[in-house]
Amino acid sequence: MKRKQQETITLLMTLLVLILVxxxxxxxxxxxxxxxxxxxxxxxxxxxxxxxxxxxxxxxxxxxxxxxxxxxxxxxxxxxxxxxxxxxxxxxxxxxxxxxxxxxxxxxxxxxxxxxxxxxxxxxxxxxxxxxxxxxxxxxxxxxxxxxxxxxxxxxxxxxxxLRNLVHDRTPQLGFVLGRRDEELAREYQLTASRLSRRFGLRTLAAGEPVPPDIDAVFVIGGRDLSDADLSVIRDFIARGGRALFAVDGVIIDLETPNLAAVAAPRRPIDELLLQYGVRIRRKIVLDEFHRSIPVARPSGTMTVQSLEPYPPWVSVRNYNDTHPVSARFTGLDLYWPSPLDLDAEGEFEVLLESSASAWLMGEPFVTSPLQPAALQRDAAQTRGRYVLAAAVGGTQEAPARVVVVGDSDFLSNLLQYTGSGHNVDFAENLAAWLTLDDELLSLRTRAARDLRLSRIEDPVARRRVAGFAQLVNVYLIPLSVVLFGVARHLRRRSRTRGGTDQRSLTQ
Amino acid sequence: MKPVVIIARRELHSFFNSAVAYIAVTLFLGLTAVWFFAIYGFAARDFASLRGYFGLMPFLFIVLLPAITMRSWAEENKSGTAELLLTMPFSELQLVLGKFLGALVLVLIMLAFTLAVPLTVLPLARFEIGEIVGQYVGTVLLACAGLSLGQFVSSLSRNQISAFLISSLLLLLISVLHVVNAVSALPRVLALTVNHLSLLTHYESFARGLIDSRGVVHYALLTVAFLYLSARVLVIKKWS
Structure with missing residues (x-):
């Protein structure tokens, strides 16, 4: 009885200690x-x-x-x-x-x-x-x-x-210059505006309006209707040490037409401005093996059938500069009919984004209809290669310029909602943080982000091969080798047991 | 320590001398790989993480760990070898630890085979290595807790099947205890306690590459508690 009591007390005390721990x-x-x-x-x-x-x-x-x-x-x-x-x-x-x-x-x-x-x-x-x-x-x-x-x-x-904005009693301010006069930030750039407004003050600047002194950086989107006089205020702003993003197309797509008709952009004042920074937007479209799909409506009898078709002009960017703060922890970016950038050989640039090596170009006459997939490949054989899609323009040591050029004006528009490209806004937020010179916060922002796509192998065929090999090894080879090992061990043990039995019967 | 190793080796030999170990290892490896590559669709998802792979493990463990531990004491109790073991010059705790170590080594062998998954998919993307390390640490700790629970249930039972069923049921309950909060509005303290006691809640942290001492202590305490209880059961059996 005494032992049983002791056992119970020991058990309870031990459990109590474990619960307390x-x-x-x-x-x-x-x-x-x-x-x-x-x-x-x-x-x-x-x-x-x-x-x-x-x-x-x-x-x-x-x-x-x-x-x-x-x-x-x-x-x-x-x-x-x-x-x-x-x-x-x-x-x-x-x-x-x-x-x-x-x-x-x-x-x-x-x-x-x-x-x-x-x-x-x-x-x-x-x-x-x-x-x-x-x-x-x-x-x-x-x-x-x-x-x-x-x-x-x-x-x-x-x-x-x-917390920092509260302590310093200031929110970084971004000015938006929209290239088309009928555009509105909150309407045409809904998701981008709503996400950026969490961290930045956003203001739309009318064409030609001098950039207010409290604006930290300017986003110039498109630029089709901007005159030389309109752009001179931006030029002055940058000359005063201001920072800017230029998102500009070389080819204009008419989204209102059923076949998405495309024409080369005429020479515009914004092209002249970018040339001053050493960047030329080519009148071509980059198409890539890595691309997104586009929703297509096809008539079928009396009905219209909707389907998603692969669309190489909607490029899914996988090549990025992992040493630049803007793209160091890249989460992805989708560009819509992007134009390649030519960078002045004598200028100082940092390439931020490139197409894959299996991209190609399309020149005039442009065929951009998703209903003609073969036509999209027209110039692929002659123009296959890697193309620059975004670059940061370097300044001098005394006056470090912060100008970024992206060869696409649609990547922040509502189009990103069609492709579920929330990472485009992540990229815009990185750009805004870098342009407003908030490197410390940018590092904080980008440290948790990483490219979560299977993008290390660029060639899709090689990528599929490696994935297939992984599947083969893990689904078949390893379980099979365990079974074979088990069978072999069983047979060996059986033959040993038999051998033992035979020997015993011989000695008898 | 030596008696513990002797018993662990004996246990491990008995696993590999029967078909149990091979069936368990093959099923475990096959199911996890089929799930990850064919059903979950790792390549099609284009997502560089093994969370989908490790996410299945706690659920597989609900069946697998009891299958490993069901015979550890139930079989000895049934065949009468438990009494023989108790008369040997080993303490009850050494016997329990030895059997636990044997089962744990079997699980570690299984997990060693799964290393082929990260190794073969690593060339495809920049995986977060810390996350994978956390996932393995969490899986091993979860296995320790599950094995000790299974052994405790087996020590109380004379029938392997009932030991398996009861262990699976208990493991299922403590793994998904937090689901109670999804279907009922418990008072705050109770809701947090339920969350803390659930095995899966802690596993979530490990799966993200975060080793949280709360999770480590919780798994370790469960392991120690059930091993201790198993030893007490043997002591009671010895004296009754």
């Missing part, structure tokens, strides 16, 4: 971040900002308990927030509050935190629940709201840049 581990923990760019660890720029803020800040994470229990990412965001607080030496105070439980839903929404709907099943009933995962940062008498935070990989960039 478990509880302790929840409150005192460390994390080892094995990712190459330390994507889940606070970067130096964030730590420094947290420590060196002149006044203290209060960060409130409005997180619904319902969402917290369902989305593990929200826990990681909360962990990162506590790490900010820990690194800030009491400069940052962090609170995690459930708006519904605290009765603050209306106030939270009035601060800009966006309500989200999720489907829940409770008491056998399927219903929609309103949840929140947004952050309000208060600093002095100012505040900034991150309406929705859900991705821990980009959270640090979002929070640090917002």
């Amino acid at each position: 478990g509880l302790n581990s929840v409150y005192f923990f460390v994390r080892l971040d094995l990712t190459e760019q330390r994507a889940y660890t606070l970067a130096d720029v964030s730590r420094r900002l947290a420590r060196e803020m002149p006044e203290s800040a209060r960060i409130t994470y409005f997180l619904s308990d319902r969402l917290r229990a369902r989305a593990v990412e929200t826990e990681q965001i909360a962990d990162l927030l506590y790490e900010y607080a820990a690194q800030s030496r009491a400069n940052i105070e962090v609170d995690v509050v459930d708006p519904a439980a605290a009765g603050l839903s209306a106030e939270v929404e009035s601060l800009g935190v966006a309500p989200q709907q999720i489907q829940v099943i409770e008491q056998d009933q399927r219903s929609l629940a309103t949840v929140y995962s947004g952050i309000v940062i208060e600093y002095l008498d100012r505040y900034h709201t991150l309406p929705v935070v859900i991705d821990p990989r980009i959270f640090e960039y979002e929070l640090t840049s917002a």
